[in-house]
Amino acid sequence: MPEAQLSGLEALKREAAVRAVALVESGMRVGLGTGSTAKYAIEEIGRRLAAGELSGIVGVATSEASDVLARQVGIPVEPLDPRPLDIAIDGADEIDPDLNLIKGLGGALLREKLTEVQARRFIVIADHTKLVSGLGEKAPVPIEIARFGFLSTIERLRALGLGGRLRQPGAQPYVSDNGNYIFDAALPQPCDALTLERTLKGTLGVIETGFFLGMAERAFVAGLDGVREVVRRG
Numbered sequence: 412m413p414e415a416q417l418s419g420l421e422a423l424k425r426e427a428a429v430r431a432v433a434l435v436e437s438g439m440r441v442g443l444g445t446g447s448t449a450k451y452a453i454e455e456i457g458r459r460l461a462a463g464e465l466s467g468i469v470g471v472a473t474s475e476a477s478d479v480l481a482r483q484v485g486i487p488v489e490p491l492d493p494r495p496l497d498i499a500i501d502g503a504d505e506i507d508p509d510l511n512l513i514k515g516l517g518g519a520l521l522r523e524k525l526t527e528v529q530a531r532r533f534i535v536i537a538d539h540t541k542l543v544s545g546l547g548e549k550a551p552v553p554i555e556i557a558r559f560g561f562l563s564t565i566e567r568l569r570a571l572g573l574g575g576r577l578r579q580p581g582a583q584p585y586v587s588d589n590g591n592y593i594f595d596a597a598l599p600q601p602c603d604a605l606t607l608e609r610t611l612k613g614t615l616g617v618i619e620t621g622f623f624l625g626m627a628e629r630a631f632v633a634g635l636d637g638v639r640e641v642v643r644r645g
């Protein structure tokens with residue numbers, strides 16, 4: 412869509428995406444994120460390929476939807492294999508001052524984490540509404556859980572003191588690309604995300620969480636005064 416037709420927030424998201432895609436070079440293997448911001452990054456990579464600004468790009472998609480979009484815009488897509496990715500670009504639901512993230516409100520957390528952990532550089536793109544002083548301030552943390560015995564798993568999550576609910580947009584629970592359910596957990600504030608992440612990973616029935624801690628190298632965050640580049644400290 413031409414820039415002039417995008418709403419204010421959408422234009423900001425695209426601006427952040429374009430800044431991140433400027434880091435992509437010919438021949439790179441690129442992790443392709445998921446969501447309404449990552450969509451702009453995929454489109455921009457496609458545009459640069461079509462314009463001859465890039466060549467030899469291979470994309471690894473973090474969701475079925477991003478796989479479809481990438482192919483539509485002419486990005487060759489391959490499955491994730493053990494080779495490192497040069498870069499991954501993705502959106503986020505919350506970003507704290509140390510670039511720890513909550514991701515997965517779009518349901519793609521497991522494939523995103525599997526892909527982004529293999530990237531030499533993981534770049535986050537977002538609009539300014541995603542910035543928080545502590546994780547869980549605005550968004551729940553999505554927890555992907557096995558369908559089998561999910562009610563028992565939810566009881567275990569509640570026993571950890573977590574509020575929240577099974578994601579269920581209609582009559583049936585939401586099913587991820589991997590065939591699992593998602594529990595959107597409300598976090599106590601303030602939240603010790605690292606400790607909670609460790610506890611959750613040791614909880615039977617939990618497959619993955621939407622905490623992306625210490626993974627992002629930098630973020631391009633678009634606000635009304637332009638795009639701010641935030642680099643992780645240490």
Ligand SMILES: O=C[C@H](O)[C@H](O)[C@H](O)COP(=O)(O)O
Nearest residue numbers: 446447448502515517518519
């Ligand atoms: O599962 C979805 C992903 O983690 C998204 O990257 C995240 O939800 C941000 O999406 P959006 O850019 O649409 O706000």
